[in-house]
Amino acid sequence: MQQKTPETQFLQTPQLSVNLDVANRKLTFPDGAEFLMWVFHSDTSGRGFPGPTLRPKERDIFHARVEPSMGPHTIHWHGMEPDPRNDGVGHTSFEIEDHYTYQWQPEPGRAGNPNYGAAGTYFYHCHVNTTLHAQMGLLGPLVIDPVVLDGFPVAPGNRRAFADGPEYDIATESLIMMYSVDPRWHSLHHAAGLSGEDVGLNRFEPDHFYITGGLLNSRKEREGAVWAPTELPVNVKGNGKAPSLMRLLDGNYLPNKLYFLHEDGSPARIAELIAHDGRPYRHTTIPGAPAIPTSMLEDPRAHLLTHVVAMGAAERYDVLLRPPEAGTYRLRVEWNHWITGKTLGRRELKLIAS
C-alpha cells in the first residue's frame, strides 16, 4: 500500500467530471428519525442522502476529483472494474489523504455481443473501513448510459437501457435503493474497529427501514434532503409511451425481497427482468449466433416476467414495467435476516399505472 496519495496516471480530458467531498450531517428520514450520516456531496448537490446521482455515458472519460475535508476515504465504483488505482479499494491501492482524481472510461456496447458494454445500474461507495463507512451513508447511485448504435435509434423522450436493449420512457425512470439503519453504528468513529478492538461491526441490527430513491430525471439534490418516494408513476401498456424502467439496488446489509402486487395484494406479474449487476440478460443458446437481449425477443415466453425479486447486499436488477391495466399497484419490500430468513422490516410503495 502506498503511503502518499499519487497523481492520476495518463490523465485525459474528461467528457464528464465531478468534484466530491465528504461531510458529517444529521439527516431526518421519512419516519421522522434523525441520524448522524456521513455523505458524499458535489459542488451543487448539497449534503443529502444518498450521494449525488452520477451518470456517465459509455465511451466518455469520467473524472471524479475527491478532496475529503476529513478522511481518509476512497470511492469504489462498484461493478465498473477500472484499473486498481482508479477502483478506490484502499487495501490494494491507496486511501485519499489529500486529493485524487479517479479516471475511467465505460466500455461501449456492441449489438448482440455479451462481452462488451458497461451500460447499466451500479453504485459507488467509500472503501475505507467499508462495513462502517458504507452504512454511515457514503454511497450513491451510478448509472451508465449506452452509446447509440446504428440500427438502434432512440425516439424523443426515450433512452435505451443498454446499446442494443429496449427503449424506456425517461420521465418515469426510477431508482429504488433499500437502506436500513442500526442506530448504534451511527455513534461510532471513523476508524472504529480498525485497531483490533471489537466495536460490534459483526452485529448489524437495524430497526429503521427505508425505500430510498425516486424518479431519476426529476431528482432535486439539495441540502439536507433524504431522497425517498411515496409513490411512483408507471406507464400502462398502450398509453403511447415506452415502458418505465426501475433500477433496483440493495444498498444495505440484509437480503431484500420485493413483491409486485395488485391493489388487493395478489401477485402482479408486471416486472420484466432485463439486466442484473450491469449485465443484460441475453439469449445465448445458439453457438455463434448474435446474443439477442431476452427483452428484445419477439416470443413473449422469452421475456423474464416476474412478481418477485430477491436481492443480496450490493446487488442490482433492472426491471421494465408495463402493466397491462391502469390502476394502483403495490411494491412491497421485505428486509430479511441473513440466517433465519425472518422478516425484520416491511415497507410499501404505490405504483400508479396510467
Ligand SMILES: [Cu+2]
Ligand atoms: Cu470512508
